[in-house]
Amino acid sequence: MGIEADLFLASECALLLSAVALIAAIFISKSKRRTDSPKAIRTAEQAARMLSLLCIALMTAFLIARTIRTGHGPFTSMYEFSAAFVWGILLMSIVFSWRYKNLVIHLSGFILSGCLLIYIGTLSPDAAPLVPALQNSLLLSAHVFAAVIAYGAFTIGFIASILYVIQKNDRFHALPTLSKLEDISYHSVVIGFPFMTLVIVLGAIWADIAWGTFWSWDPKETASLVTWLLYAGYLHTRLLKNWRGRKSAILLIVGFIAVIFTFFGNYLFGGLHSYA
Amino acid sequence: MKSIFRMLKSTRLAVSLILILAVLCLIGILLPQIPAEFSATPDGYAWWVENIAYRQVGDSCYTLEALGLFEVFRSGWFICATVLLILNILACIIPRIRSIQRESKKTGVKSDEDFYRQGKYVFAFDISSAQKRLCETAERALDDRHYSAIREEAPGAVYFAGEKRGLSKWATLFVHLSLILLLTGVLIGSLSGFRNSSFVVVEGETKAVGNGTGLSVYLDSFSDEYWEDGTPKDYRSDVAIYQNNEEVKSGIVRVNHPLTVHGVSFHQGSFGEAVMLRMLDADGNVAFQQSIPLTEYQTNDDFIRPKGAVSLPQNDYNIVLLGSAVNGTDPYIGTDQIGVEFYDENLNFIGWLVLDHDTPQQLGDLQIQYSRLQYSGFLVSKDPGGPFIWTAAGLFLLGLGMIFYFPYRRIWIRTSAISEHETRVMLRIDGQKSLGLENEARILLKELGLLEEPEESNVGH
Ligand code: HEM
Numbered sequence: 011m012g013i014e015a016d017l018f019l020a021s022e023c024a025l026l027l028s029a030v031a032l033i034a035a036i037f038i039s040k041s042k043r044r045t046d047s048p049k050a051i052r053t054a055e056q057a058a059r060m061l062s063l064l065c066i067a068l069m070t071a072f073l074i075a076r077t078i079r080t081g082h083g084p085f086t087s088m089y090e091f092s093a094a095f096v097w098g099i100l101l102m103s104i105v106f107s108w109r110y111k112n113l114v115i116h117l118s119g120f121i122l123s124g125c126l127l128i129y130i131g132t133l134s135p136d137a138a139p140l141v142p143a144l145q146n147s148l149l150l151s152a153h154v155f156a157a158v159i160a161y162g163a164f165t166i167g168f169i170a171s172i173l174y175v176i177q178k179n180d181r182f183h184a185l186p187t188l189s190k191l192e193d194i195s196y197h198s199v200v201i202g203f204p205f206m207t208l209v210i211v212l213g214a215i216w217a218d219i220a221w222g223t224f225w226s227w228d229p230k231e232t233a234s235l236v237t238w239l240l241y242a243g244y245l246h247t248r249l250l251k252n253w254r255g256r257k258s259a260i261l262l263i264v265g266f267i268a269v270i271f272t273f274f275g276n277y278l279f280g281g282l283h284s285y286a
Numbered sequence: 287m288k289s290i291f292r293m294l295k296s297t298r299l300a301v302s303l304i305l306i307l308a309v310l311c312l313i314g315i316l317l318p319q320i321p322a323e324f325s326a327t328p329d330g331y332a333w334w335v336e337n338i339a340y341r342q343v344g345d346s347c348y349t350l351e352a353l354g355l356f357e358v359f360r361s362g363w364f365i366c367a368t369v370l371l372i373l374n375i376l377a378c379i380i381p382r383i384r385s386i387q388r389e390s391k392k393t394g395v396k397s398d399e400d401f402y403r404q405g406k407y408v409f410a411f412d413i414s415s416a417q418k419r420l421c422e423t424a425e426r427a428l429d430d431r432h433y434s435a436i437r438e439e440a441p442g443a444v445y446f447a448g449e450k451r452g453l454s455k456w457a458t459l460f461v462h463l464s465l466i467l468l469l470t471g472v473l474i475g476s477l478s479g480f481r482n483s484s485f486v487v488v489e490g491e492t493k494a495v496g497n498g499t500g501l502s503v504y505l506d507s508f509s510d511e512y513w514e515d516g517t518p519k520d521y522r523s524d525v526a527i528y529q530n531n532e533e534v535k536s537g538i539v540r541v542n543h544p545l546t547v548h549g550v551s552f553h554q555g556s557f558g559e560a561v562m563l564r565m566l567d568a569d570g571n572v573a574f575q576q577s578i579p580l581t582e583y584q585t586n587d588d589f590i591r592p593k594g595a596v597s598l599p600q601n602d603y604n605i606v607l608l609g610s611a612v613n614g615t616d617p618y619i620g621t622d623q624i625g626v627e628f629y630d631e632n633l634n635f636i637g638w639l640v641l642d643h644d645t646p647q648q649l650g651d652l653q654i655q656y657s658r659l660q661y662s663g664f665l666v667s668k669d670p671g672g673p674f675i676w677t678a679a680g681l682f683l684l685g686l687g688m689i690f691y692f693p694y695r696r697i698w699i700r701t702s703a704i705s706e707h708e709t710r711v712m713l714r715i716d717g718q719k720s721l722g723l724e725n726e727a728r729i730l731l732k733e734l735g736l737l738e739e740p741e742e743s744n745v746g747h
Contacts, residue, residue, distance in 0.1 A: 049695040138515070140519075142542065156656035200721060204683065204690060207686060209680075222481070222665040223667065223669075226357050229315045232311045236308045239308045240308060243308075246297065246304070247301060251301070
């Protein structure tokens with residue numbers, strides 16, 4: 011238990027440091043008095059990126075340590091699943107900020123991860139033994155891993171959409187431009203939607219093996235279908251009705267609310283997934 | 287007719303249907319849904335609405351019931367929306383087949399400058415290189431980037447038109463057809479499959495599956511194991527499956543490890559206590575012998591006890607068997623005992639007794655005794671829709687991958703000689719997906735040796 015707790019704490023510290031470094035880097039690069047040399051900007055950015063990489067490395071180490079101790083992937087309780095979700099958001103924040111050269115997205119993702127880490131702190135880290143239905147490590151891991159990637163990507167889409175609504179006419183110099191936010195949102199769905207589909211398909215395969223039925227309208231299952239339909243709606247309105255901008259952003263925000271609903275669904279409604 | 291088709295084709299209908307389905311799902315999550323065992327009979331249905339649903343939603347339960355909202359996923363609303371969605375998808379997608387087919391032939395190889403200017407990603411350069419050499423580089427670059435390209439010449443100009451991943455043109459079609467395949471699979475499953483979620487077999491007993499399968503299941507033994515903290519670890523049923531009295535398969539059924547015979551799957555479901563009840567007459571002949579699973583529960587004086595029932599046709603008796611309470615220490619029925627209640631044919635209570643495990647007791651001129659067994663409850667199902675559903679899911683994922691990650695791309699290059707050493711190059715690149723298109727264009731320009739050109743004039747946006 012010791013090393014795991016240490017790694018968790020270290021991840022939290024690294025997250026805090028990264029956030030501070032990100033704020034500093036954003037502040038330096040966007041400050042009106044552009045007296046600072048470009049070198050200072052680059053150094054600040056690099057420091058922030060290094061710290062973020064350290065943070066995700068520590069989080070990865072934490073998840074691996076836990077996997078070794080419990081003998082199964084970190085995918086079987088709210089504690090483990092939330093930690094995996096944090097990992098997904100960190101990963102996607104880093105990937106998107108690197109791809110779109112933007113630190114605000116990065117910072118927002120890290121702040122959300124921080125909130126989730128605080129929530130995890132309130133959960134019990136004890137690892138319960140696996141009930142029979144969960145003893146299918148391959149499918150379980152693939153199912154939840156796909157969810158982590160999908161939810162991580164949708165989180166970025168959510169952040170970009172919120173920023174889009176705030177940004178309005180490119181009024182904030184510090185935020186990404188509207189068109190960049192639009193691209194980021196769309197890209198997040200391009201990653202999230204196929205993975206969400208995979209989550210549902212793998213879940214159905216697993217249910218078919220464990221319970222003899224691929225679909226039973228269990229609340230968590232249904233919530234994931236609603237989420238999936240909302241993102242399908244986003245793709246269609248975008249492609250066929252040429253929806254862009256604010257309307258699409260709001261649809262993605264609603265989509266993300268559905269993600270949260272799906273994530274906590276078993277807490278709210280019970281059902282077959284109530285172990286998670 | 288035409289206007290119906292136009293409506294079926296509309297995106298507004300598609301978006302509305304997707305939203306309607308989402309809302310219906312939400313209702314299904316928020317409102318209690320009637321479990322299958324109650325909805326199977328009208329009595330059970332009425333009882334459930336009056337008791338369970340009433341307790342949760344009050345008087346509105348009758349309105350909600352009339353609207354079918356306690357069975358949302360089987361309601362007319364849901365089925366209608368799904369059928370409309372299928373028609374909608376077909377109406378949207380079928381007319382597109384022709385246009386997809388024509389896609390690559392739509393614009394010719396020799397296009398004028400206006401055609402280039404209309405594109406989203408368009409680049410134009412005047413560069414100091416001989417036209418011939420440039421064309422050779424272009425051919426190589428297109429080849430390197432896996433475009434299948436054609437070359438045509440006109441006086442003063444050489445044209446290239448290429449495309450790649452032609453199959454991906456069809457990916458949106460795959461995606462929608464696979465949805466239809468999926469729903470077809472669901473339909474086939476619900477029409478010609480069956481599902482019994484509480485097929486109970488007691489240890490040592492053989493029971494017929496029915497549903498026209500000709501199969502029967504013999505349960506040799508059942509065992510349950512627990513982790514140290516009491517959470518379940520493993521449930522295993524050792525079974526043999528017979529068809530026409532011939533064993534066709536045997537093995538262990540565990541959670542996550544079903545057994546399948548001729549398309550019929552046996553999954554581990556529930557388990558519990560069973561009783562082998564035996565009565566001997568005065569001459570020592572067996573008057574009655576049957577194993578009875580205690581699959582139900584009876585609540586009495588705050589005690590919840592496993593319960594099973596059986597009727598004795600010869601004597602017009604009905605017998606109810608009760609196990610020791612599961613929610614506390616039972617003052618009447620110990621853990622090694624069983625309660626036996628007797629009722630007459632009109633279900634009037636006659637009397638009761640408590641039996642000790644494997645200890646005969648005299649009852650009039652009958653000797654009655656029981657021994658303890660376990661029962662195992664299986665989920666038996668046959669779903670001929672399965673293969674359709676899994677194929678559909680695979681095609682859907684494949685289609686999504688092609689749409690988003692291996693999209694169809696087209697490219698046009700036009701070179702015209704300005705002078706002997708100067709050539710004008712125009713390049714247009716199109717694709718169903720704009721993501722990564724700019725990047726692709728950049729790579730091509732680099733291969734053409736054009737990116738370093740200082741006098742770049744970007745005609746596009
Ligand atoms: C739940 C149901 C549906 C799902 C999951 C689905 C999925 C998809 C996906 C993933 C795409 C590609 C999106 C993109 O390229 O960004 C797409 C495109 C499209 N969908 Fe759907 N779809 C559904 C229902 C419908 C319906 C009901 C219609 C009929 C109006 C429709 C018509 C189209 C059309 C016309 C395209 C564009 C095709 C193209 O670009 O060639 N879809 N759909």
